[in-house]
Amino acid sequence: MKIASHRSLLRVFPLLLLAGLAGHTASAQTWHAPNAQLASRELNARVEALLKKMTLDEKVGQLAQFSAGFSTGPGASNLKYDDLVAKGQVGSFLNVVGAAATNHYQHIAVEKTRLHIPLIFGLDVIHGHRTVFPAPLALAASWDPAVVETVARTSAVEARADGIAWVFSPMVDIARDPRWGRIVESAGEDPYLGSAMARAWVKGYQQDDLAKPDSVAVSVKHFAAYGAAIAGREYNAVDMSQTTLRQVYLEPYRAAVEAGAATLMSSFNSINGVPASANPFTLTQILRKEWGFDGFVVSDWGAVAELRNHAIGADDATVARKALEAGVDMDMEGNLYGTVIAAQVRAGTIPESVVDEAARRILRVKFALGLFENPYTAAGPAYEATPERRAVARKVADETFVLLKNDPVEGLGTLLPITAKVKKVALIGPLADDQRQLLGAWAGQGNPKDVITLRQTLAERLGDRLLFAKGCDLLGGENAQSIAEAVETAKKADVAILALGEPGNSMEGEASSRVHLGFTGAQEKLLEAVAATGKPVILVLLAARPLELKWAAEHVPAILEAWSPGIEAGPAVADVLFGDVNPSGKLPASFPRAVGQEPLYYAQLPTGRPAHEDRNRMPLQGENMVSRYVDEANSALFPFGWGLSYTRFSYGQPALSRNDVSVRELLDSGSTPVSTVGVDVRNTGSVAGTEVVQLYIRNTAASVEQPVRELKGFARVTLAPGEQKHVELPLGFNELNFYNVENRRTVEPTTCTIWVGGSSLAAEETSFRVVE
Numbered sequence: 185m186k187i188a189s190h191r192s193l194l195r196v197f198p199l200l201l202l203a204g205l206a207g208h209t210a211s212a213q214t215w216h217a218p219n220a221q222l223a224s225r226e227l228n229a230r231v232e233a234l235l236k237k238m239t240l241d242e243k244v245g246q247l248a249q250f251s252a253g254f255s256t257g258p259g260a261s262n263l264k265y266d267d268l269v270a271k272g273q274v275g276s277f278l279n280v281v282g283a284a285a286t287n288h289y290q291h292i293a294v295e296k297t298r299l300h301i302p303l304i305f306g307l308d309v310i311h312g313h314r315t316v317f318p319a320p321l322a323l324a325a326s327w328d329p330a331v332v333e334t335v336a337r338t339s340a341v342e343a344r345a346d347g348i349a350w351v352f353s354p355m356v357d358i359a360r361d362p363r364w365g366r367i368v369e370s371a372g373e374d375p376y377l378g379s380a381m382a383r384a385w386v387k388g389y390q391q392d393d394l395a396k397p398d399s400v401a402v403s404v405k406h407f408a409a410y411g412a413a414i415a416g417r418e419y420n421a422v423d424m425s426q427t428t429l430r431q432v433y434l435e436p437y438r439a440a441v442e443a444g445a446a447t448l449m450s451s452f453n454s455i456n457g458v459p460a461s462a463n464p465f466t467l468t469q470i471l472r473k474e475w476g477f478d479g480f481v482v483s484d485w486g487a488v489a490e491l492r493n494h495a496i497g498a499d500d501a502t503v504a505r506k507a508l509e510a511g512v513d514m515d516m517e518g519n520l521y522g523t524v525i526a527a528q529v530r531a532g533t534i535p536e537s538v539v540d541e542a543a544r545r546i547l548r549v550k551f552a553l554g555l556f557e558n559p560y561t562a563a564g565p566a567y568e569a570t571p572e573r574r575a576v577a578r579k580v581a582d583e584t585f586v587l588l589k590n591d592p593v594e595g596l597g598t599l600l601p602i603t604a605k606v607k608k609v610a611l612i613g614p615l616a617d618d619q620r621q622l623l624g625a626w627a628g629q630g631n632p633k634d635v636i637t638l639r640q641t642l643a644e645r646l647g648d649r650l651l652f653a654k655g656c657d658l659l660g661g662e663n664a665q666s667i668a669e670a671v672e673t674a675k676k677a678d679v680a681i682l683a684l685g686e687p688g689n690s691m692e693g694e695a696s697s698r699v700h701l702g703f704t705g706a707q708e709k710l711l712e713a714v715a716a717t718g719k720p721v722i723l724v725l726l727a728a729r730p731l732e733l734k735w736a737a738e739h740v741p742a743i744l745e746a747w748s749p750g751i752e753a754g755p756a757v758a759d760v761l762f763g764d765v766n767p768s769g770k771l772p773a774s775f776p777r778a779v780g781q782e783p784l785y786y787a788q789l790p791t792g793r794p795a796h797e798d799r800n801r802m803p804l805q806g807e808n809m810v811s812r813y814v815d816e817a818n819s820a821l822f823p824f825g826w827g828l829s830y831t832r833f834s835y836g837q838p839a840l841s842r843n844d845v846s847v848r849e850l851l852d853s854g855s856t857p858v859s860t861v862g863v864d865v866r867n868t869g870s871v872a873g874t875e876v877v878q879l880y881i882r883n884t885a886a887s888v889e890q891p892v893r894e895l896k897g898f899a900r901v902t903l904a905p906g907e908q909k910h911v912e913l914p915l916g917f918n919e920l921n922f923y924n925v926e927n928r929r930t931v932e933p934t935t936c937t938i939w940v941g942g943s944s945l946a947a948e949e950t951s952f953r954v955v956e
């Protein structure tokens with residue numbers, strides 16, 4: 185394939201797509217490559233000059249990645265890596281960390297290979313590298329892209345100092361089913377929130393300039409739709425309409441690519457019968473031709489070899505060919521490309537241009553990162569969780585907590601924040617003092633010893649006013665004796681804080697699907713026993729996934745969702761418990777009443793027989809011909825966007841700067857808003873607080889039915905007591921488009937209902953018309 189024609193093709197496709205909008209001819213818009221560095225002429229000239237010098241085997245070598253350190257998959261290859269590198273048979277390593285270890289291999293690659301091509305070292309840096317922050321789901325609960333950017337930036341600096349120029353992050357998979365353990369790595373259920381977070385991750389890691397010495401390339405994963413595994417069972421098949429695929433599941437990937445993501449990772453699952461790691465439709469048609477992606481795609485761990493289990497080819501040669509031709513450029517820890525591709529090129533089964541293209545994409549990223557100029561990493565001082573780093577981790581965690589419930593109790597008023605009236609505090613539960621579990625899943629190079637637990641913090645803060653009892657283990661059966669001790673401890677205190685959840689380090693993350701979403705072990709029994717004392721209970725949830733909390737929600741007056749809070753777990757939770765910080769997080773995922781509701785999400789499609797609108801109501805006798813369960817309400821226990829504060833906010837009537845717009849104008853406006861939704865928000869309470877103002881839309885007359893509500897805007901606003909601010913949220917093609925039956929983004933004449941408020945239950949309403 186001629187390079188010139190290939191690149192011009194990429195430039196033309198997205199234009200064709202724009203022109204195809206809704207059958208209208210959109211006015212000519214200049215299309216820009218999503219990552220200007222990867223598209224630059226100068227960089228590509230260097231790539232082409234190098235490619236010309238490379239033998240087939242050297243090019244194939246670039247496509248191979250091995251795990252040469254610890255293992256993050258089912259068994260690592262364990263080969264003679266020094267020799268492989270020297271022979272030019274390795275393009276990248278994962279799980280090799282630190283200046284010394286990475287430099288060791290880099291010296292071989294740069295000094296001993298014929299063309300001196302540097303390796304690129306990749307690693308799972310998921311919520312921090314050495315400084316561990318709250319889990320990604322928690323970060324999404326901040327609804328603050330700046331928080332995510334801070335985490336990504338800090339991680340990038342630390343990772344790069346450890347020789348890592350490439351992170352396997354962000355995970356942008358939409359997760360609508362908390363049975364799936366990887367919901368912890370996601371931004372939750374919503375494509376709009378997920379896209380905002382995806383952009384922030386990319387910006388924080390890559391800084392709009394891969395060449396900076398402290399930038400790292402991202403790998404947006406897992407492409408695609410991995411989070412929609414049937415029944416929430418890890419690695420399971422995905423089967424969904426193309427409309428849902430594009431409008432919901434692909435949106436955060438598109439946002440990440442548009443933000444300049446340098447690489448993507450192809451996922452383990454199949455999509456509508458075609459494995460995602462050999463899927464020309466997602467990897468080439470959508471990613472390359474429609475989105476104009478110039479970076480490279482790495483497979484997930486062994487995903488190319490696993491294509492044999494997907495039974496789409498009888499032998500290694502066939503499945504490897506299918507993956508490569510579909511658009512998987514690098515084979516992670518599969519060793520298939522390295523062993524079966526070159527022979528097929530020589531036999532004429534695979535055109536050499538396919539190998540050229542994959543190598544070209546990988547080299548582009550290596551050049552853009554400056555690895556040819558600066559392949560080595562200077563040895564630095566040993567990592568320390570310094571006060572500065574701790575301060576950042578604490579500030580980040582402070583923003584992620586969600587106050588789910590805060591009822592008044594006799595004699596104390598609202599239970600949280602804890603006031604001076606409370607003399608003795610009983611801290612109870614297996615997560616009150618467990619550093620490893622608090623660090624959470626995929627904690628990278630984090631050290632459990634860096635975690636400050638809630639017990640440590642409260643002991644320092646309260647001295648002998650603190651009583652402690654573990655109560656039970658995270659797993660295993662009930663121990664009557666230790667529950668009895670916890671009950672006695674609670675009886676001696678004014679309030680009991682229960683730190684409960686699930687084992688974040690071992691039961692969240694990959695391969696951690698659950699069918700039961702309650703507390704693990706005997707924790708529910710412990711909670712019930714302590715609550716039975718009549719002492720006011722504050723439940724601190726330490727689980728980075730929505731759990732089933734029905735009993736707790738009915739019987740416990742105060743519930744704080746603290747997720748998986750990272751190294752500053754104790755201090756940050758205490759900030760909120762004592763009111764030094766007013767909680768401002770909002771749920772990025774719906775919490776179910778019962779597991780049987782899953783997948784449960786607010787942006788449901790309508791039905792012809794909707795259930796009664798009273799969300800909390802159980803079905804009435806005889807009300808049996810509507811879309812509902814006979815034994816439970818339809819709604820979430822705690823809905824998407826939910827989160828209380830120590831103050832109260834009131835909303836005025838939303839008003840639009842313009843109430844209608846024509847289809848034509850919307851199509852021509854591109855991403856420029858045509859109207860704004862304005863609303864006054866007032867702090868009517870007595871303390872300062874931050875509210876996340878949320879905008880929801882319903883398109884009431886589209887040719888393809890649209891969800892009953894969709895998030896289309898949000899803003900964090902901080903208000904002093906009594907203060908009022910006017911918040912404006914943009915409305916335009918980006919907010920109003922949807923995919924029509926031809927799978928094109930479009931707008932049609934319609935009326936949209938618009939709500940603004942503090943959760944997905946927002947009630948303040950107006951409407952907007954799109955006219956012919």
Ligand code: BGC
Pocket residue numbers: 256257278308352405484485694
């Ligand atoms: C996971 C990926 C991860 C990779 C490398 C896989 O098992 O699915 O998310 O990046 O391993 O560690």
